[in-house]
Amino acid sequence: ACNGDNSADGGKDTGKDKGKDDGKTEQGGEDTTAKLDFPLDVSNDAEPMEDGEMTIAMVAGEPFEGTLNRNFYSGTYDAEILSYFDEALLDTDGDYLITNDGAATYELSEDNKTLTLKIKDGVKWHDGEPVKTSDLLYSYELLGHPDYAGNRYDFMIENVVGMPEYHEGKTKEISGIEIIDDQEMKFTYTEATPSILSGFWSYATPRHHVGDVMTGEVTIKDLESSDKIRVNPIGFGPYKIDKIVPGESVLYSRNDDYWRGKPALKSIVQKVVSPATIVESVKKGDIDLASIPADQYETVKDVDNIELLAQVDYAYTYIGFKQGKWDATKKENVTDPDAKMASKELRQAMWYAMDNATIGEKLYHGLRFPATSLIIPVFESFHDESVEGRMFDPEKAKQLLDDAGFEDKDGDGFREDQNGEELVINFASMSGGETAEPIAKAYMQNWADVGLKVELVDGRLHDFNAFYDMVENDDPKIDIYQGAWGTGSDPDPSGLYGRTASFNYTRYTSEKNDELLKAGTSEKAFDTEYRKDIYNQWQELMFEDVPVAPTVYRYALTSANKRVVNYSIDPGSDLRLFQMGVAE
Amino acid sequence: MVTVNQKELIAKEKANNPSLLKTIWREIRHDKMAMISLVLLLGIIITAYSSPLFIDQEQLQRVNFLETWEEPSETHLLGTDDGGRDVFGQLLIGTRNSFTIGLSVTLIAGLFGLTVGLIAGYFGGLVDNVIMRIIDFLLVLPSTMFIIVFIVIVPDYSVFTFVLMMSAFAWFGKARLIRSKGLAERELDYINASKTLGTPSWKIMFFEMFPNLSSLVIVNMTLTLAGNIGLETSLTFLGFGLPASTPSLGTLIAFATNPDIVQNKWWVWLPASLLILIMMLCINYIGQAVKRASDARQRLA
Amino acid sequence: MAETVLEIENLRTSFNIKGNYYAAVDGVSLTVHKNEVVAIVGESGCGKSALALSIMGLHNAKTTKLEGQANLKGQNLLSLPVEKLNKIRGKDLGMIFQDPMTALNPLATIGRQIEEPMDYHMKLSGSAKRKRVLELLEQVGIKNGPRVYKQYPHELSGGMRQRVVIAIALACNPVMLIADEPTTALDVTIQAQIMDLMKDLQRITDSGIILITHDLGVVAEMADRVAVMYAGQFVEIADVNTLFAKPLHPYTRSLLSSIPSNMTDKEELHVIEGIVPSIQNLDREGCRFAPRIPWISEEAHEDNPTLHEVEPGHFVRCTCYKDFHFPEERVEDENYVTT
Amino acid sequence: MVKFVIRRMLVMIPQLFLLSLIIFVLAKQMPGDAVTGAFMGNPNVTAEQVEKIREQYGLNDPWYVQYGAWVGKAVKGDLGQSYTHKQPVTSLLAGRVVNTVTLSLFVLIVSYAVAIPLGIIAGRWTDSWADKLIVTYNYFSFATPLFVFALLMLFVFGFILGWFPTGGSVDIRIESGTFAQFMSKLHHLVLPGLSGALLATFGTIQYLRNDIIDTKLKDFVKTARSKGVPEGKVYTRHILRNSLLPIAAFLGYEITGLIGGSIFLETIFSYPGLGQLFIQSITGRDFTVVTAIVMISGTAVIVGTMLSDVILSAIDPRIRIE
Amino acid sequence: MSLLNVKDLEVHFPIRGGFFRRVVDQVRAVDGVSFELEPGETYGLVGESGCGKTTTGRAIIGLNKATGGEVLFNGQNLANMNSHDRKKHIRDIQMIFQDPYSSLNGRKNVLNIIAEPLRNFERLSPKEELTRVQNMIERVGLSPESIYKYPHQFSGGQRQRIGIARALMLNPKLIIADEPVSALDVSVQAQVLNFMQEIQKDFGLTYLFISHDLGVIKHICDRIGIMYKGRFVEEGTAKDVYTNPQHLYTKRLIASIPEMDPEKRFEKKEIREEINNAYRNEYDSYFDKDGRMFDLKPLTPTHSVAVQQGGM
């Protein structure tokens, strides 16, 4: 699945999202086409000291929510906390595909429809109980439960045989999940799709600890707010939660029974640090690990007690061109051929007109760089290098517009549309972060330079909800908007660009698109070459049709104190969290 | 009948008894601080309001990423901000907008509060009771929170709507003040006298009572004017500021979100902060002089 | 003659108004004896209160200049530092203020307020103080003392409050009492009660009293001696009978004839022309009252008249009193044939 | 007295009702709702699933139905469920209320502790250099935006000098319930508290100074002096008590300012309290939480005004509460 | 016909209390007062503070609402008129206030103060208005240039003259003077009293003169009503009341007047004590069970006293 990242652009902003679900400190892609060269591993190769202690920052302008359960949490910061004390049963590799290196192993049947999972010996919850298959089943029972109101009942869950019936409350059991014994279980899927390898949900829930919804011991609602997941949650990760100061900090201690071995650190403190003060805190040496907002790169760059690690983030920013409406009854997107933004040339020209290189260079000191395609370079196998995007070229933009009949007929400096009528494009952009405003402004200037009159909707930036409220509901005030998607582990773009995807906010549809998206997740697509070819075609199509114009890719910056050892942000790295430590 | 000599006397007397405005002016002239403040404040305001003559707003608002965060220099007297925009120009326009906001809020809230307060104070009794119950309730509202909610709600967030919102939460304090003084004033015999002379209520309120409260109102207004200028600063900091197309002093000050900017990019936020401080001090000193002018016992002149 | 308690000599009180000092009390001398009530009368603004406050040391030290002497028990009150003055104020020297509505601290109980001077001047135990307070309350004619002890000023009527104020002044048996218009703010009936009370009390306490008032009726009822004040100076001092029977100074005579007293009926009252000059506008040369009796020729006035004794104990600051007459010859009374 | 408090509580009920109605309606007017964008995290969720959640949370009902349901529960002490935090609002707020109250009390106490002596000095020695200094400080504190000052404080005392922690409310490593933890909490309070307090002194100093200048000239003060009360005691026993009355009267409204201020302090010092949560909930359209916080703040102000009435009646016998 | 006839006038103020601020009791400020004023006479209302003198005056002119009784002015009942009708009559009744400081609006100059009634009732050009004001100002003995001065530039006596000038502007018939001299020094008091008598003759005015100063009342009034707790205790000509006081309260009041002859001070004190004793002992024969006064009972054609029906 794709993960969305809604925050238009870094900075301090909502913590609502989203997106970085999978804990970016753990995983990452191969080295990509970055322009700046950052290390992925800390350089200190000393031995970690005995009983070291570490302080890790959650860089946030607001408190974390503290819903510390994989099935229910929604905030990024909760995800960060979860990653220290809980982990997935199946480990993943640099391509985000599940491996057999984790606490469990898996096997996929010939027809790719059945997955058998085996939990290794000695995997124990923090309270000493072994992790059982019933615990993983419990996660599915919760996610599919009719009362479940979180955002993880998705296609990959529904794809389990018997899940829709269970979800509607018709059955009490999920027929597609079979428990063989405490350590072995089987999942059967309705549809075979390569997404299984990247989207398989392998987070177990300690049934005995949190209480069983199935027996009526607790209800889902009680569970969500229960102390068992807020005050003393357990997992089977390398560290145990000792104490939580709600919204503020978490104290972990070593899980001596961790299945991989004894973790290096005796304890970890993880606390919320405001983006305003993170750099100072890092400088002062109070914080060992922290993600740094891109706009503060300049100030940390020369701090000498730290080391900066960075990888390209799983996200891209884009300009979306509204071309239709969501039809709620048919549950599909309907493209309107008469939409203001219906002209392909206009969209192409607008992409050419944007000077993203300067923005990345000057505003983000190179931490952002122009995007080329809708499948980000992180997905090395699927990102099409040959698609070069439409780099800043105002002349070309003008040419395109001229040719398509967008000409300035009344001499006011702005082009009219093909019919000679005034053309004002209404642009919606999200507030948040210091850079949101100058960027929006810069794009509008860029477009004005090629003769397009673009105005901000309501004359201002909108906050997250107001923005998405308008975008989701196809508010006629909006012609174009600036959004961002965070991509997760699955390169499949159909959730964002498919005909039936409600998140396809531009409402762009085409038959070719339908075809390609379908092929990309078909059973045939288990063949990487085939899939790559399909996605190359799709990227080509997107480049041509420009339903959205991707603007920039971004680096995610992590600062590590120089005393930190055995730490890597490379998802393909062999280092595991329990090895992370500090040197004398 | 009136003799020529007396006519002269009358004219002299007329001249000797200046209006409140003249008294205020006289008082200011006699107070060095107030005089300096007045000159300074007028200077600032005139410069700010005439800035459109020599600053092209359109041009000023243009972002230019090649010139971000530049230190003060000859081309940019006060450097540039994160969008490479000239801080000095923004300072001028910002002062104009902020002052307009402060003044409008003060005037609107003042006028409304005054009217309500006068009505409650003059009529007393049931009218006062009803009005005061409403005001008591309004005073309970956590205004900062309400303003934030309002800002989120209004579709068109501009100086105008902002002023309306702020005024909506600024008037009742004034109404309460005026009302309490009005209640005291209404017991005085000159009000009774006017009533027995057949003067209609509205006339008594505005032409008899109000002038006697005017000094209080002026003093209170100057103080709140000073306060209101800084109003949107805080909201901007929280991310609920005016749209960027309306730069204000708040926009500039709210750049100070992290120690790095506070320390290393002082030219963006510090001048605006100082300007607010200076304006507030000026207004305050003038306010002091006005206060003295309205109280014969304290006059210097 | 009885023992002297307070001796004021050439007292001058000047206020700083915009940098210049102007005397509101301008060289006043007066002796008060034990068991004697000396009344000071005069129009509003003539300096009566300023004099009283000078003796008590209650003027703002920064803006007031005090000259001359006010000797009480051998100490010049005017030059004492506050600390030493505080040893005398409330003990040997008590004061009664005009407005009982404002003279009491609204937040303290009556008991506390009467006890307070004892805290500083008498070594008494708590119960002894309470006993003394009840005694005082009884003395000033408050019947239910124990109840009033616990009450707050706002719970008492004006007359009661004035009694409390008097009790405070009497708390430590002062030898000298200064009462600044003690009855002006009260109703006639209550005024009568308070006057009677003060007369009774004086018999018990033996203290000397300066009674400041502008009501000649009060003077007639209360005073032993009277000092008539005008524009910061005493213009006439005499014992009470003499003064009412044979007033000499034009000012005294004018005052007396402007009262709508029992004698006159629907007749026109005498009007003193003009007003008391403010201390800044006061012409300090020559006779200060002269501008208000313009029908008296200038020659009649002496330059800088001094207070001189025309009879034993009768002092007048004027030389024209012999020739003084009212403009309409209205009160040309045989009484005023010169001596 | 008890009767008075009970009666004021009764008056509070309609006030709170009205307040809740207003804020509820306003909250609903905000564009979007808690579910808007919440599924951005998982685009593989279908539109139906999203609608189902809206239905479950009653977000599609007309506002009066929602309000009715909310009031029904609120009366029983249940302020609803937070969507974002997935827990009952009451338990969500419980911890934050303590923090905000602690911070606000600290600010209040420190600001009084600073303002009252300064006000007294300025009022007692008017026009002295100390008075001029205090008045100048007062102008400055009035004109300085809280967040700039707080940032400077944080920068200087937290980072450069390192005297105080730079965020949070307590050091998590210290064992709960110990004295050390109490000290740690205090240590964390100092910086935000001081930043708030030093700028909150304006009104108090201003009022106190003016009132002392007025009270100084009152007759009863002359009476006190004429009793031989030493100068210092004249101030402490007579003038001060009277001059504190307006301060006590303003206590209730002071709370409005504290609530506003806590939003900034909590944001800057990462201090998890209501203010910070409020901003988060506004951005997240967590209506139940927004409503609850506004209600709590409103209640605080009402209780504050009530408290100031009680205090006033305790020091001022003229105000009788029956 | 009498100019003013007050019949059983009652002014009760509600005392509110309780949760809903209900009326829990009444202050009977004026509680059944009747008297008549003949044209050209001066009628004095005396009594201690709070006995309801001011309230009576205010009720007549309409500043307080009468809760009972009638106020007949030239035969018209003002008490139950609406404010519009009353306005037509009110110009014939004017008021002079106690405090010469607060009764003039300090923000207006004398011209504007004195012209106020003219502007309400007559449409005059500024020039006519100025002449009228100037004439009046000279009539009250102030110099013509005074009209541009402000009240604070005058002495108390002068201010009281301005107040009187304002009241005279509409040529009223009745003037209610509420303690017009109590705030003034003796010397100034004399000035104002003389002046009031003078204009009474010139303008043919009738005065309702309210005061607590028996000396002043005696000096200026033809007839006197003594008030106590909202009711009359005695009414009569000045001579009746002063030389032959009947009601104990009246006696007490008269005995309180300070004795102007120092020689007689002790006698006076004794008289007071006697009356006080009598007051204690004979209270019952002057007040009924509820502590209320009895109704007035005529003693002579001009003199009535509130004693129990059937004599004392």
Ligand SMILES: Nc1ncnc2c1ncn2[C@@H]1O[C@H](COP(=O)(O)OP(=O)(O)OP(=O)(O)O)[C@@H](O)[C@H]1O
């Ligand atoms: N603190 C002061 N500063 C300046 N002038 C003052 C001060 N106190 C009194 N005066 C002036 O001194 C003169 C005498 O005032 P004082 O109060 O003694 O008069 P008084 O005789 O007591 O009058 P009253 O009968 O009104 O009390 C007045 O002209 C007054 O204006």
Ligand SMILES: Nc1ncnc2c1ncn2[C@@H]1O[C@H](COP(=O)(O)OP(=O)(O)OP(=O)(O)O)[C@@H](O)[C@H]1O
């Ligand atoms: N508006 C009012 N509301 C309630 N009570 C009032 C009001 N006005 C007057 N009173 C009461 O009515 C009574 C009579 O008051 P009034 O002012 O008429 O007395 P007065 O004889 O004029 O006294 P004074 O000599 O003090 O002026 C008093 O007890 C007063 O408290």
Ligand SMILES: [Mg+2]
């Ligand atoms: Mg005096």
Ligand SMILES: [Mg+2]
């Ligand atoms: Mg009265």
